[in-house]
Amino acid sequence: MASPQPPYPASARSADDDVLRHFSARERIAARGGRVTRTRLAVLEMLQHGSHPLSHDEIGDALASAGVAHDRVTLYRALDWLVEQGLARRIAGGERAWRFEGVRDAAHRHAHFHCDRCGQVVCLEGLEPAPATALPNGFQVERAELVLHGQCATCGHGDEEARPR
Amino acid sequence: MASPQPPYPASARSADDDVLRHFSARERIAARGGRVTRTRLAVLEMLQHGSHPLSHDEIGDALASAGVAHDRVTLYRALDWLVEQGLARRIAGGERAWRFEGVRDAAHRHAHFHCDRCGQVVCLEGLEPAPATALPNGFQVERAELVLHGQCATCGHGDEEARPR
DNA sequence: GGTCTTGTTGCAACATTGTAGCATTAGGCG
DNA sequence: CGCCTAATGCTACAATGTTGCAACAAGACC
Numbered sequence: 159m160a161s162p163q164p165p166y167p168a169s170a171r172s173a174d175d176d177v178l179r180h181f182s183a184r185e186r187i188a189a190r191g192g193r194v195t196r197t198r199l200a201v202l203e204m205l206q207h208g209s210h211p212l213s214h215d216e217i218g219d220a221l222a223s224a225g226v227a228h229d230r231v232t233l234y235r236a237l238d239w240l241v242e243q244g245l246a247r248r249i250a251g252g253e254r255a256w257r258f259e260g261v262r263d264a265a266h267r268h269a270h271f272h273c274d275r276c277g278q279v280v281c282l283e284g285l286e287p288a289p290a291t292a293l294p295n296g297f298q299v300e301r302a303e304l305v306l307h308g309q310c311a312t313c314g315h316g317d318e319e320a321r322p323r
Numbered sequence: 324m325a326s327p328q329p330p331y332p333a334s335a336r337s338a339d340d341d342v343l344r345h346f347s348a349r350e351r352i353a354a355r356g357g358r359v360t361r362t363r364l365a366v367l368e369m370l371q372h373g374s375h376p377l378s379h380d381e382i383g384d385a386l387a388s389a390g391v392a393h394d395r396v397t398l399y400r401a402l403d404w405l406v407e408q409g410l411a412r413r414i415a416g417g418e419r420a421w422r423f424e425g426v427r428d429a430a431h432r433h434a435h436f437h438c439d440r441c442g443q444v445v446c447l448e449g450l451e452p453a454p455a456t457a458l459p460n461g462f463q464v465e466r467a468e469l470v471l472h473g474q475c476a477t478c479g480h481g482d483e484e485a486r487p488r
Numbered sequence: 489g490g491t492c493t494t495g496t497t498g499c500a501a502c503a504t505t506g507t508a509g510c511a512t513t514a515g516g517c518g
Numbered sequence: 519c520g521c522c523t524a525a526t527g528c529t530a531c532a533a534t535g536t537t538g539c540a541a542c543a544a545g546a547c548c
Contacts, residue, residue: 193495193544214534229498234535236496250470254419254505255534271462284457287469292449296476297436304452305415305468311461358515358524379505394527399506401525419534420505490548497542504535513526518519 182206190243197236200226205246205260210280211270213255251279252305267301273310280310347371355408362401365391370411370425375445376435378420416444417470432466438475445475 183202187194200221205212212220214233221228237258240246244264251257252272257279269285272278287304348367352359365386370377377385379398386393402423405411409429416422417437422444434450437443452469 300473308464
């Protein structure tokens with residue numbers, strides 16, 4: 159169920175870049191009093207680097223192909239911890255599975271686009287979900303999730319090999 | 324995992340009301356060339372009547388306590404069929420499970436509020452998710468889903484017995 | 489560097505939510 | 519009433535998480 163294209167393209171980053179990010183991820187984990195373990199480190203780097211939200215499954219595949227040994231449960235727990243610490247965000251991707259994205263600026267939120275054909279999710283940085291609204295009495299809004307559904311550029315392009323769901 | 328309060332309060336409807344709705348549901352099913360079976364009928368009535376989206380689980384419980392025998396798989400298929408026919412809508416409720424709501428006006432869409440404490444979902448009739456936005460080139464939006472997260476009136480009321488998730 | 493403490497991992501088992509295949513039942517038409 | 523076939527109701531299975539617990543290792547302390 160993983161996406162065909164690798165969501166963590168190693169070719170796209172330089173060594174410096176990687177070292178910086180590595181340090182940063184390590185520090186961010188340690189700063190929260192958590193132990194720096196290989197799974198947390200690799201996952202956080204991946205999320206910080208990634209351009210779009212990744213599913214647990216995609217992250218697992220990426221870890222595997224990066225040679226990072228890991229357990230399914232450990233990955234779930236690492237992700238939970240990152241979310242808990244505010245280093246990652248969990249979004250409901252339309253399918254049953256959660257998707258995760260790295261958090262750079264805790265204040266900044268954005269909407270997402272879910273392609274109903276290939277299942278891919280992309281961030282819409284420019285679009286902030288509007289939380290201000292008239293709610294029934296006694297309701298307190300903490301955050302808003304806006305997901306647009308439709309067809310992504312790749313799937314609309316006549317690339318009909320994408321899985322039609 | 325079903326909600327504590329019955330989502331289909333029989334006490335709240337009159338006999339006339341029920342007869343009318345019953346007829347309506349029966350007709351709406353038949354009008355689409357489907358066979359009127361007890362599960363479809365009961366589910367559609369329940370959704371038409373319900374004030375907020377129900378999970379498969381809640382619907383199953385409600386059917387059971389209404390004395391309508393049904394199978395888990397049949398219920399899934401009945402719901403799928405209703406969605407396919409435009410009689411119901413499927414929304415991603417925040418948890419992994421889908422929720423379903425009856426469709427009165429196909430053109431009308433609204434946002435939802437998900438209580439992160441008790442898991443309940445309510446409709447925000449007044450709030451229409453804004454689909455118009457600047458998307459990357461080639462993207463086609465078909466619909467928008469807006470879900471506000473927070474605490475509902477009941478849970479904010481000091482009713483701390485609600486499951487804290 | 490060695491040792492200790494305890495936060496994390498890795499495994500196995502289980503829970504929830506949904507699908508697929510297929511024989512049997514029953515809706516509704518003539 | 520009888521027939522045709524759409525729906526049902528099994529039983530399996532798949533996908534996505536979660537729980538419990540013994541073993542391990544990160545990092546602090548000496």
